[in-house]
Amino acid sequence: MAEEKKLFKVTIDNITVEVEPGTTILNAARLVGGEVAPPAMCYYSKLKGSGGKCRTCLVEVAAGSTADPRPMPKLVASCRTTVMDGMIVKNITSERVQDARAGIVEFLLLNHPLDCPICDQAGECHLQELSYEHGKEGTRYEFGKRTFKKHDLGPYIQLHMTRCILCYRCVFVADQLTNKRVHGVLDRGDHAEIATYIEKALDNDFIGNVIDVCPVGALTDKTFRFKNRVWFTKPMDAHRDCPTCCGEVQLWMRGDEVFRVTARKDEWGEIKDASDGKTGWICNECRFEKKDAKDWIIDGPTHVSRHSVISANHYEKVIQPQETLPEVMGGRNPKLLMDIHSISEVNRPDIHLSEIEGPAHSDDFNEP
Amino acid sequence: MSVKLLLEKAHVEGIRSYDVYRREGGYRAVEKALKTMSPEAIVEEVKKSGLRGRGGAGFPTGMKWSFIAKPEGVPRHLVCNADESEPGTFKDRYLMEFLPHLLIEGLIISSFALGSNATYIYIRGEYAWIPDILEHAIREAKANGWLGKNILGTGFDLEIYVQRGAGAYICGEETALIESLEGKRGNPRIKPPFPAVKGVWDRPTVVNNVESLAAVVPIINIGAEEYAKIGVGRSTGTKLISACGNINKPGVYEIDMTISVEEFIYSDEYCGGIKNGKRLKACIPGGSSVPILPANLLLKTAKGETRYMNYESLSDGGFATGSMMGSGGFIVLDEDQCVVKNTYTLARFYRHESCGQCSPCREGTGWMEKILKKIDSGKGAMSDIDLLWDIQRKIEGNTICPLGDAAAWPVAAAIRHFRDEFEWHVKNPEECLVRNYGLAGYAEPRPIPA
Numbered sequence: 001m002a003e004e005k006k007l008f009k010v011t012i013d014n015i016t017v018e019v020e021p022g023t024t025i026l027n028a029a030r031l032v033g034g035e036v037a038p039p040a041m042c043y044y045s046k047l048k049g050s051g052g053k054c055r056t057c058l059v060e061v062a063a064g065s066t067a068d069p070r071p072m073p074k075l076v077a078s079c080r081t082t083v084m085d086g087m088i089v090k091n092i093t094s095e096r097v098q099d100a101r102a103g104i105v106e107f108l109l110l111n112h113p114l115d116c117p118i119c120d121q122a123g124e125c126h127l128q129e130l131s132y133e134h135g136k137e138g139t140r141y142e143f144g145k146r147t148f149k150k151h152d153l154g155p156y157i158q159l160h161m162t163r164c165i166l167c168y169r170c171v172f173v174a175d176q177l178t179n180k181r182v183h184g185v186l187d188r189g190d191h192a193e194i195a196t197y198i199e200k201a202l203d204n205d206f207i208g209n210v211i212d213v214c215p216v217g218a219l220t221d222k223t224f225r226f227k228n229r230v231w232f233t234k235p236m237d238a239h240r241d242c243p244t245c246c247g248e249v250q251l252w253m254r255g256d257e258v259f260r261v262t263a264r265k266d267e268w269g270e271i272k273d274a275s276d277g278k279t280g281w282i283c284n285e286c287r288f289e290k291k292d293a294k295d296w297i298i299d300g301p302t303h304v305s306r307h308s309v310i311s312a313n314h315y316e317k318v319i320q321p322q323e324t325l326p327e328v329m330g331g332r333n334p335k336l337l338m339d340i341h342s343i344s345e346v347n348r349p350d351i352h353l354s355e356i357e358g359p360a361h362s363d364d365f366n367e368p
Numbered sequence: 369m370s371v372k373l374l375l376e377k378a379h380v381e382g383i384r385s386y387d388v389y390r391r392e393g394g395y396r397a398v399e400k401a402l403k404t405m406s407p408e409a410i411v412e413e414v415k416k417s418g419l420r421g422r423g424g425a426g427f428p429t430g431m432k433w434s435f436i437a438k439p440e441g442v443p444r445h446l447v448c449n450a451d452e453s454e455p456g457t458f459k460d461r462y463l464m465e466f467l468p469h470l471l472i473e474g475l476i477i478s479s480f481a482l483g484s485n486a487t488y489i490y491i492r493g494e495y496a497w498i499p500d501i502l503e504h505a506i507r508e509a510k511a512n513g514w515l516g517k518n519i520l521g522t523g524f525d526l527e528i529y530v531q532r533g534a535g536a537y538i539c540g541e542e543t544a545l546i547e548s549l550e551g552k553r554g555n556p557r558i559k560p561p562f563p564a565v566k567g568v569w570d571r572p573t574v575v576n577n578v579e580s581l582a583a584v585v586p587i588i589n590i591g592a593e594e595y596a597k598i599g600v601g602r603s604t605g606t607k608l609i610s611a612c613g614n615i616n617k618p619g620v621y622e623i624d625m626t627i628s629v630e631e632f633i634y635s636d637e638y639c640g641g642i643k644n645g646k647r648l649k650a651c652i653p654g655g656s657s658v659p660i661l662p663a664n665l666l667l668k669t670a671k672g673e674t675r676y677m678n679y680e681s682l683s684d685g686g687f688a689t690g691s692m693m694g695s696g697g698f699i700v701l702d703e704d705q706c707v708v709k710n711t712y713t714l715a716r717f718y719r720h721e722s723c724g725q726c727s728p729c730r731e732g733t734g735w736m737e738k739i740l741k742k743i744d745s746g747k748g749a750m751s752d753i754d755l756l757w758d759i760q761r762k763i764e765g766n767t768i769c770p771l772g773d774a775a776a777w778p779v780a781a782a783i784r785h786f787r788d789e790f791e792w793h794v795k796n797p798e799e800c801l802v803r804n805y806g807l808a809g810y811a812e813p814r815p816i817p818a
Contacts, residue, residue, distance in 0.1 A: 052558035053726050055766055074765045080558050103762030107731035140755055143738045166724060185553065185724070188536070190734035192724035 034324035042167035043079035121217030154201030423577030456697030603678035613700035616640035654694020657774030659781030706804030718775035746797035
């Protein structure tokens with residue numbers, strides 16, 4: 001007898017959703033989507049125990065639950081706080097949250113080298129997106145940034161510790177995917193670093209997944225390093241019959257050449273579930289050895305979403321994030337600062353652009 | 369007139385040994401508790417006594433004990449937090465070094481109350497010689513039938529283990545302590561779940577400070593009502609204060625929380641006044657992480673009332689004009705001391721001790737230290753002071769554990785009360801290299817109430 005589960009009602013930024021008990025605020029907000037979902041740098045839904053460390057997903061809980069409607073005094077990490085029935089959460093509608101988040105972004109960028117022009121992660125970097133959305137244009141930090149030497153973790157993986165934001169995701173991957181973890185966090189505080197204790201290679205069959213989970217360019221694929229920029233390559237869904245893993249991957253191609261192989265990712269940048277229902281981690285052989293289009297059966301172009309710089313508008317069925325702002329603002333649409341069309345001398349406001357067929361041409365405005 | 373409950377027998381010769389301790393009435397409380405009281409009755413007794421955690425936060429101990437989950441068939445644990453690493457606090461060291469049996473007695477009663485059959489003492493690595501004292505005392509207690517199987521024929525089994533830490537301030541935070549005890553990296557856990565539900569090896573656990581557990585002994589001995597009569601308001605019983613800094617008689621004092629701060633500093637029974645006849649400038653009343661208070665706000669509250677040495681009075685006025693009782697690390701600064709340098713030293717400490725798990729604390733503590741160093745060495749700008757204020761505001765409350773708050777509060781309080789000193793450092797870049805503000809600021813001393 002399947003009893004009907006009681007769903008919890010939670011209101012996030014004036015939008016109410018019903019979720020199962022035990023869901024975290026972050027996952028509830030992701031159901032709403034769009035701007036309402038808080039950014040997450042360390043949380044990874046596929047990794048048990050992750051989250052809570054980066055503090056970018058802090059939200060304000062304005063009412064704990066229907067039973068106990070007191071607000072929570074501190075901002076809480078939405079990735080590790082479960083929802084209660086009748087909880088009211090403020091994310092983008094709370095100034096406190098926006099202020100704290102701007103602070104966190106500033107902290108994360110303090111010692112980050114900002115070497116995006118030479119970083120392989122650029123274009124699909126979560127820290128880049130976070131700083132575009134929440135960062136300030138300048139820095140108030142006037143001291144030298146901390147630097148580390150580059151570490152070679154075997155033939156496939158390069159560790160560039162200077163870029164690391166210590167999200168611990170790669171540590172969780174090694175813990176949960178491999179039988180023996182050989183790397184971890186050494187030292188503490190702002191001199192903590194990810195390292196193998198003695199220069200050691202990471203050579204487990206699944207260790208390549210640390211590259212996929214790394215939110216920044218600290219762990220990079222040596223077979224792809226400096227070969228191309230991600231926005232020049234086009235993602236293709238492909239699969240092969242792999243004895244070790246699910247074999248469902250994304251090929252990053254330019255022309256006929258396969259530059260890079262990664263696991264398939266969802267709209268939150270996390271690895272998708274494979275067709276067998278398990279998380280689609282891929283093995284090192286698929287990731288690093290099969291760089292020929294002939295090795296793969298190509299299913300077709302990936303439907304890219306959210307991550308705009310990668311082939312935006314190149315493919316059909318682009319999944320647009322849900323437009324949440326009108327709902328958050330109680331039915332009002334964000335007001336345009338200036339409607340250029342209505343004040344322009346060149347464009348005649350009496351001619352509606354939407355009524356012109358095809359691209360507008362100067363002739364369209366010159367008509368009497 | 370002072371009541372002494374914990375340190376009453378501290379000066380009896382040979383009190384460290386079992387025979388002397390027993391002769392002086394030791395282990396009476398264990399007999400009373402195990403033979404005549406039920407575990408629930410002990411928890412109730414501790415609740416009634418109003419004992420508040422002596423580690424810093426001041427959470428009622430009895431309440432904490434009643435929160436422990438009691439699932440069927442799952443062992444529970446009591447952990448004694450002896451990772452006393454707060455700069456300025458050394459009361460637990462004194463207690464463990466001179467009265468180890470008092471702690472063990474308290475541990476037996478508390479373990480019985482909580483149903484813990486394996487109790488751990490997590491002691492900081494720098495106290496290199498104390499684990500030996502404790503282990504010796506545990507052996508003595510075991511040889512005399514106070515530990516082991518079937519204690520006093522009650523059917524209660526208990527083993528106490530001493531675990532040495534490796535020297536990390538963060539391991540004084542209860543969940544980091546639990547991680548470290550399990551043999552992992554000492555990173556604080558994200559709460560919930562709280563240790564009372566999932567602590568050591570995911571079993572229900574209570575973590576208490578050394579002094580809180582030792583205070584259980586007099587509570588059982590004299591009874592909760594009597595204990596609650598000592599002290600004032602919600603600050604019941606006695607508190608150990610470790611006084612240090614520019615005073616004549618630094619040391620560990622037991623106070624009954626009814627005396628005023630002024631009396632504590634100036635009376636001969638306690639600190640004995642400021643060293644070399646100087647004036648009092650400021651004081652950090654509860655260990656390095658609580659806000660510093662200038663003399664005028666230390667002796668009198670903002671409302672003009674006398675400030676007493678207890679939880680409520682010290683925190684009167686909130687952080688704007690008050691401070692906290694904290695762990696009882698009483699650091700006194702005389703007029704020659706420089707608050708900027710002092711704050712820089714504390715910031716350096718917190719930067720070094722941050723675990724590096726969450727971003728605001730990891731990056732923020734390092735940033736604050738660098739700015740304070742800059743100001744202290746005469747290279748600062750006025751905007752740096754506002755920047756410091758902004759950084760501490762962004763750290764406070766946004767971290768996983770209280771270390772972030774502990775790093776932010778001293779900086780906030782120093783700027784709040786001593787902004788002129790920071791400004792002096794900026795305006796006199798050369799003079800501040802040879803003299804600190806205290807020595808240079810003689811002409812205009814801070815107003816001190818008569």
